[in-house]
Amino acid sequence: MIIKSATFIASNTRSDKLPPPVIPEYAFIGRSNVGKSSLINMLTDRKGLAKTSQTPGKTQLINHFLINENWYLVDLPGYGYAKISKSKREEWEKFIRYYLRHRESLQCVMVLVDSRLEPQKADLDFCCWLGENSIPFVVVYTKTDKQSRVKTDQRAAAFRKAMLQYFEEMPQQFITSSEAREGRDTLLAFIDETNKGFQN
């Protein structure tokens, strides 16, 4: 897929203010600082489209980006960020979970997992919650440029093994690096293919 246009549409804290659910939508989620916003910029080839930061907790709203005038990419706040108050975190969580469960046009959730880490409970818990709620998702490993391919493959295998304790089948997986632009074509091809199945 060629990205002809990528436009920021809106940031929201309320589900009733979201753009109408009339075109396919893909939400990027994962632990804080895993690289969600960077991946969105890499995929769209627009450096400053989604705001990135070395400090976790940068993205705090539901951000819609319109791509090629016919699908939405959604940047979400990260989970597992310890430095905000518990009540504020719970409020966000509730809002994000509500969005994920009720957004009719949501085609797939991209769950970003840091390729350098052992399977993390927060990621497994979140995937299980998606599974329990029948929300389609794929796993996207990030930051692979920071280590060898062998290490990435080992980590991916370990995550898959952990997932198979809860799932009959491993969802589709993608290996990416925003820094090295790895995985861009594969991920965009997946979205392109999924878009074809969208029925309004």
Ligand SMILES: Nc1nc2c(ncn2[C@@H]2O[C@H](COP(=O)(O)OP(=O)(O)OP(=O)(O)O)[C@@H](O)[C@H]2O)c(=O)[nH]1
């Ligand atoms: N080396 C390398 N660094 C990356 C990659 N992706 C993201 N980073 C860095 O990781 C940090 C966090 O990236 P973000 O894209 O802001 O992460 P996020 O998941 O959107 O974070 P929150 O919005 O705070 O939840 C930044 O310093 C990025 O430059 C990658 O593929 N390779």
Ligand SMILES: [Mg+2]
């Ligand atoms: Mg972000």
